[in-house]
Amino acid sequence: MVAAGCGGTGRELEPFSGPDGLAGLDFVTRSLTLDPRAGGAGPRLVEVPGGLVNAVGLPNPGLEHFLATELPWLVRAGARVLVSIAGATMGEYADLARRLSRAPGVAGLEVNVGAPDEVGAGLFEVREPYHAASVIAAVRREFPSDRPVLAKLRPDVSRIVEGARSCHEAGATAVVVGNAVPAAFPDGRAGGLSGPAVGPVALRCVAEVHRSLPAMPVIACGGVRDLASARTYLAAGATAVQVGTALLHDPTTVARLRADLAADPQEDA
Numbered sequence: 001m002v003a004a005g006c007g008g009t010g011r012e013l014e015p016f017s018g019p020d021g022l023a024g025l026d027f028v029t030r031s032l033t034l035d036p037r038a039g040g041a042g043p044r045l046v047e048v049p050g051g052l053v054n055a056v057g058l059p060n061p062g063l064e065h066f067l068a069t070e071l072p073w074l075v076r077a078g079a080r081v082l083v084s085i086a087g088a089t090m091g092e093y094a095d096l097a098r099r100l101s102r103a104p105g106v107a108g109l110e111v112n113v114g115a116p117d118e119v120g121a122g123l124f125e126v127r128e129p130y131h132a133a134s135v136i137a138a139v140r141r142e143f144p145s146d147r148p149v150l151a152k153l154r155p156d157v158s159r160i161v162e163g164a165r166s167c168h169e170a171g172a173t174a175v176v177v178g179n180a181v182p183a184a185f186p187d188g189r190a191g192g193l194s195g196p197a198v199g200p201v202a203l204r205c206v207a208e209v210h211r212s213l214p215a216m217p218v219i220a221c222g223g224v225r226d227l228a229s230a231r232t233y234l235a236a237g238a239t240a241v242q243v244g245t246a247l248l249h250d251p252t253t254v255a256r257l258r259a260d261l262a263a264d265p266q267e268d269a
């Protein structure tokens with residue numbers, strides 16, 4: 001799967017996606033808010049050993065623009081579109097879910113309840129597992145039960161099992177573990193760390209969630225860049241993996257990984 005915010009609108013990724021383009025690919029959009037969001041002031045990204053620190057701040061054109069332009073393009077390209085949503089209030093999450101439930105071509109939702117503080121400035125604050133669960137319940141009520149609602153949680157080792165359990169009980173189809181990890185730019189500004197450096201943290205979270213909640217599908221996200229890193233998560237109990245930062249280094253990563261998994265099908269990836 002393409003991780004939220006790391007595949008652009010899809011158009012940027014398509015030329016690097018192999019002979020089938022985006023066809024059949026699980027594409028998670030960048031997080032959409034009801035109104036357009038400009039994102040953070042620059043610089044928004046810095047490369048560090050083992051990854052990136054970002055404070056992009058979820059820039060997006062807002063729901064209306066997405067529905068009119070980006071979604072139809074992704075659907076025509078054959079992608080399986082999972083729309084990532086982020087709201088300033090619980091009502092906004094519910095509103096986004098209601099409107100997306102009527103939009104043709106939305107395969108499912110990924111609910112962003114785990115953005116690092118700086119990245120998610122102005123969004124509904126998810127501090128406790130029950131905050132995340134309330135958001136999931138509000139979204140689930142508005143979105144058809146035969147389509148998936150994924151809860152995307154930050155890889156907080158001390159709370160991840162509680163968070164996943166709460167979201168599962170609130171109706172999430174699966175959890176995505178995790179997101180960028182709260183970190184700092186070299187100048188001290190707050191941001192989120194992603195890439196290979198966060199892999200072992202996300203791996204611990206994935207393994208703990210799978211051990212505690214074996215019936216709950218877990219989608220791993222953090223530092224996936226090749227077959228070996230994907231297989232490590234699958235061996236720990238993940239049912240699928242998402243690729244984020246690696247696409248910014250090499251946009252052919254997903255195409256390569258799809259081909260490698262198909263050529264070496266040891267697991268149900």
Ligand SMILES: Cc1cc2nc3c(=O)[nH]c(=O)nc-3n(C[C@H](O)[C@H](O)[C@H](O)COP(=O)(O)O)c2cc1C
Pocket residue numbers: 003004005006029030031052054056058084112152178179180193194195196198221222223224242243244245246
């Ligand atoms: C530039 C950039 C933009 C991102 N935008 C979003 C976003 O809009 N919504 C979201 O849920 N996560 C977003 N993320 C987090 C990624 O989807 C992913 O969870 C995180 O980077 C960890 O995976 P990775 O190590 O493969 O990048 C973003 C990450 C980066 C680096």
